[in-house]
Structure formats: structure tokens, C-alpha cells
Amino acid sequence: MENSSDFKKNAPIVPIVVIVGPTSIGKSKIAMNTAQLFNGAIVNADSRQVYRYMDIGTAKPSKTDMDIVDHYLFDVVDPNEEYNFARFLTDARQSIITINESGKLPLITGGTGQYLFGLIDGYQAPAVPPNPSFRADMIRKAEEEGSMELWKDLNLRDPVSANKIDYRNIRRVVRALEVCHEMGKPFSEARQRASTSYDEIIIGLYMDRDDLYSRIDARIDAMIVQGWPEEVRKLLDMGFTQDLSAMSSLGYREIASYIKGEDSLENVVSKIKSLTHRFARQQYAWLRPKSRNINWVDVSDVQFMSDISFKIEQHLSKFDLTV
The missing domain is CATH 3.40.50.300 (P-loop containing nucleotide triphosphate hydrolases)
Known part of the structure; x- marks a missing residue:
């Protein structure tokens, strides 16, 4: 060939x-x-x-x-x-x-x-535009009652979608609920193939798995050396706040807390490594079926x-x- x-x-x-x-x-x-x-x-x-x-x-x-x-x-x-x-x-x-x-x-x-x-x-994807008011209500509920309660609402309305979405992924849970709310039917039915x-x-x-965790840890250490904290500082200086969806990317909010003096770099790096290990497990679990x-x-x-x-x-x- x-x-x-x-x-x-x-x-x-x-x-x-x-x-x-x-x-x-x-x-x-x-x-x-x-x-x-x-x-x-x-x-x-x-x-x-x-x-x-x-x-x-x-x-x-x-x-x-x-x-x-x-x-x-x-x-x-x-x-x-x-x-x-x-x-x-x-x-x-x-x-x-x-x-x-x-x-x-x-x-x-x-x-x-x-x-x-x-x-x-x-x-x-369903052609449902964002509903800012509905999203704000759902995010407020997640903050007050916990993301699991929000996921339970989705499970009642659309168990098929709920089974595929991690309860901690608030953005995806809210989107599924939003489609249910706007279209009057489950998100899983609204998504056409x-x-x-x-x-x-x-x-x-x-x-x-252990070798992967070691690789994850080494990459995070390298990212810190390459200037990840400076990258986050620049984002904050540009006006991109921690509550943005983009800033929910692994590690960005944690590093922002370090930059603001709310946590030490050592603790932040340890948290990011643990979160990334968990994320890798979730990715494997998602791919297995x-x-x-x-x-x-x-x-x-x-x-x-x-x-x-x-x-x-x-x-x-x-x-x-x-x-």
C-alpha cells in the first residue's frame, strides 16, 4: 500500500x-x-x-x-x-x-x-437554543441541593440519558433537562440519528492503570514548569472568570485558587492529579461498553x-x- x-x-x-x-x-x-x-x-x-x-x-x-x-x-x-x-x-x-x-x-x-x-x-443534536433563566435555576438548585439531586430530576424525566451522564457533569445534566423542558419530551428521544x-x-x-497514573502525574508536573499558572493568571487578567464553562477544564479553577492566594501550589497540584486520575477512570468506563x-x-x-x-x-x- x-x-x-x-x-x-x-x-x-x-x-x-x-x-x-x-x-x-x-x-x-x-x-x-x-x-x-x-x-x-x-x-x-x-x-x-x-x-x-x-x-x-x-x-x-x-x-x-x-x-x-x-x-x-x-x-x-x-x-x-x-x-x-x-x-x-x-x-x-x-x-x-x-x-x-x-x-x-x-x-x-x-x-x-x-x-x-x-x-x-x-x-x-436537538435544535434547542439555550434558556438562560432555566439554566440559572438548575445551577442554583445544584449549588443548594447538590448535583446528585439535579441528576435525580433528570433520571425521573429521562432515565436513558441519566444513565449516560455522570451526575458530577452539571453542564450536561442541565442541558439534558433543558431539552426535556423546552421540547416536552426526553432528551434521548429528541436526539435523532x-x-x-x-x-x-x-x-x-x-x-x-498505575503506569498511566504515573504518566498523568509527570505531565501535570511538566505543565506547571511550562507555565500553566502564568497561563491561568493571564486568563484572569483578560477578564475570563472562574465561573465560565471553559474554566471548568481540569485544573484551571484549582490553579486560579492558588493565584488568588486561596490555596498552596503543592495542594493544588495534588488535587489536579487526583481529579485527573478520576477522569481517566471515567473515560475507561465510558469506552468499555x-x-x-x-x-x-x-x-x-x-x-x-x-x-x-x-x-x-x-x-x-x-x-x-x-x-
Whole structure:
């Protein structure tokens, strides 16, 4: 197979590669290597890397990497702007069209499972605009009674959606309740699915849990050295407050509390590591039910990149790659 071949432009079925796995496992680097091997371009499916000025804490690809390989859906909006599932689906689908028309292979990667699988499963997000008053009421309830009580409300109205949403993810719980409220039916029924024009191979990355935790801790330490506190200080100086949705990204509010003198850096770093360990566990748990569709690769194996390349080559061999 000629890895540098252009992919069939405007093909009725578009081959895509999807790379999934927990935080810190190396998705971005592996996506870069894969893009260079297979003449690809990368589409971001991380709900935090869409924000400008939030580079270190969200582990965005370097400018050098972005110069070498085309990257889409990074630095799309300012931290005080809303970016949601519906907009991602529109932007990602257009990015895939653009990449395919350029004769390259679309590679989708990121840590937001809702984005990744919503895209490849053909979900159409409900066309329900935000209701600021309703959202404020729901957030107030979560603050006064706890996020579990809010989740229980969702479970009564839409147990299907509640079963898929972590009660601690207040933003997603509120959105599901908002759709129920505005449309008068469960969010799970309002979300429609359509056939897609994609033929995807999903590469799942894993490694020993303790080794992953060590990698997470080392990356967080490196981020601190690289200037993560200074990045957060700049965001606050620019007027981007802690209550913004963008600032709920792992570690940003914790570091903001350090900058404001409310906590020590040592305590903050320890909290961020614990939160990130928990997040990695949640990502694994979220991916487990979908395992039958995932080609798992152990990244601790010295031959893991060869394994990934072989699996992708097998998938792409079904397509006519000549121009």
C-alpha cells in the first residue's frame, strides 16, 4: 500500500480514523505519527482544546506540529463563548468534507466521548437554543441541593440519558433537562440519528492503570514548569472568570485558587492529579461498553505503532485510493 496516496475525493463513503483513549496516554502524538504515515489531517474532538489562550492546561498540539500537519477545530472560540455538541457536529462534519476534498485522510481524536461517538454514530443534536433563566435555576438548585439531586430530576424525566451522564457533569445534566423542558419530551428521544457517510476504524489506546497514573502525574508536573499558572493568571487578567464553562477544564479553577492566594501550589497540584486520575477512570468506563467496535492497542508495547499502522492499512485496503 502507498501510504502517501491521495484519498478518493468526494467519495460516497469517506474512510476515517478515530483515535480514542484516556487522558495523557499520547493520543495527540500518535495522531501526528499516523497523519504523517497516511497523508492525514487531524480533527480535534476535545471540548476544551477549542478554546483560545488555554494551551498548556489542555495539552494542545505544539505550533510546530500544527505547521507540519493540518489541524482542525483548535482555537475556535474565546473562553467566554459557548461551544457545544451541536456546533461541534456541524464543524467536524464540515472539516471532514474539507479534508476529504483535499485528498487527505481525516483523523479524529480527543478525549470527549460524546463528541467522538456522536459524530461517527450520526447524531443530530436537538435544535434547542439555550434558556438562560432555566439554566440559572438548575445551577442554583445544584449549588443548594447538590448535583446528585439535579441528576435525580433528570433520571425521573429521562432515565436513558441519566444513565449516560455522570451526575458530577452539571453542564450536561442541565442541558439534558433543558431539552426535556423546552421540547416536552426526553432528551434521548429528541436526539435523532441519521446514516453517516463514514467508514471508520476506531483505535483504542490503553496501558497499565498505575503506569498511566504515573504518566498523568509527570505531565501535570511538566505543565506547571511550562507555565500553566502564568497561563491561568493571564486568563484572569483578560477578564475570563472562574465561573465560565471553559474554566471548568481540569485544573484551571484549582490553579486560579492558588493565584488568588486561596490555596498552596503543592495542594493544588495534588488535587489536579487526583481529579485527573478520576477522569481517566471515567473515560475507561465510558469506552468499555463500546469495546466491541474498538481496536485496542497497548501503547506500552514497543511495537504498538506498527500494530496501529497495520490495522489502519487493513481498513484502508477496502478503498480505491487512486485519484
